[in-house]
Amino acid sequence: MIKISADLFDPWHEVVAYQDSAKHWTGKFGATNVFVGTMRDFNDGDAVTGMVLEHYPGMTEKQLEDIVKQATRDWHLLDALVVHRVGEIKPNEPIVLVAVWASHRGDAFDAGRQIMEALKNKAPFWKKERLPNGDERWVEHNTDGYLRSPKNDMSTILG
Amino acid sequence: MIKISADLFDPWHEVVAYQDSAKHWTGKFGATNVFVGTMRDFNDGDAVTGMVLEHYPGMTEKQLEDIVKQATRDWHLLDALVVHRVGEIKPNEPIVLVAVWASHRGDAFDAGRQIMEALKNKAPFWKKERLPNGDERWVEHNTDGYLRSPKNDMSTILG
């Protein structure tokens, strides 16, 4: 299921409510992977006091549906839930929830990550950040979620 | 934090309670990855009516602490929570929760999966399944969570 929410949502409540409503796969899922993206109070080294999330009504839902369908073709999934905020957002509020249910954990981890990366690359949402001095700035691009962290690269290099 | 629980736990409640208690990283985490392993009502083609989870008190906690420490060395993490059931378990009850908080999603996905795989390979827990006819059987080994699903392999082969 895909939901675009103009209001604050509780990702953990969404997961429980959806799972409880899906009686046809009760007892069948062994693995649930949930990703929650939360607004931080800083970005690119600057304090951020809030954010406006714009989207393209219609296309956003269509792209998210396609992304979930692709994940369902690529992995053994029982179900998936994607919730994304739009509008005015404050720090520490959830922006996105991606939850997937599968029999086995490999599918759950891979499908959850695939949906999240595709969402970051293809779902038409745009963030405008508000800075403490009242300025606003558009976020220019998303980073690659498959990049390994610098910390890990260092430990690989240094043994 | 590591918790071994002899009683039913609610993984989503655990995540919220832990996150709310960690005021020092409120506003700092952008990415949360949560994996929940749930008891299914079948395994290896057979209906399963219940399970007993044995562990090695002391060593289990020690291994889990080491697993989380290693993930914290390998990835940029703010915190991690691992909860694992022991004792009598019924289908549809959660067995394991692995939650990690990071600034960025790549670290959250990679660290969560690393902790889960290490737990499956190294944490001393053993499952004994109860079958509908009253028989019991020990689960002999865990599968590899990095194996790609047969579905995905097929689609790769068949283009």
Next chain:
Amino acid sequence: MIMSVKVRYFASLKDSVGRSDDMVDVNGAVTVAEIWAMANANRLMPDNILAAVNMEYVDIEHSVQNGDEVAFFPPVTGG
């Protein structure tokens, strides 16, 4: 045949063109890139622009049909 095409702009691109949408009337076959040029005579299409027709991503050489909705926007930054 005269075709009527709706053009939409989002996010920072909407700010820089100063409008959220245009209606463009064209005579005969036309591509997404040509739609941009007609609607924005004095402005080159930005390099990193994304384009969609009827809410599906397309190449800028994609041809546009009567009644299509063409959208232009910067790289997406959701999630």
Next chain:
Amino acid sequence: MIMSVKVRYFASLKDSVGRSDDMVDVNGAVTVAEIWAMANANRLMPDNILAAVNMEYVDIEHSVQNGDEVAFFPPVTGG
């Protein structure tokens, strides 16, 4: 020197040896594999067994010290 070593068994291995633990008294240097042999005279150590000393995984050639707790168990199946 006489050493006293506690031996523990878990899960299916506990069922097959029929005990959860042993106390083994040994005289001089001894490995984990030798501890198994002393405690289980008539039973070869299973191939896929895991061993721990003081709750850390060890190779079966690891040498055991006085007061150590040695544990044997089958592949783990948690999670």
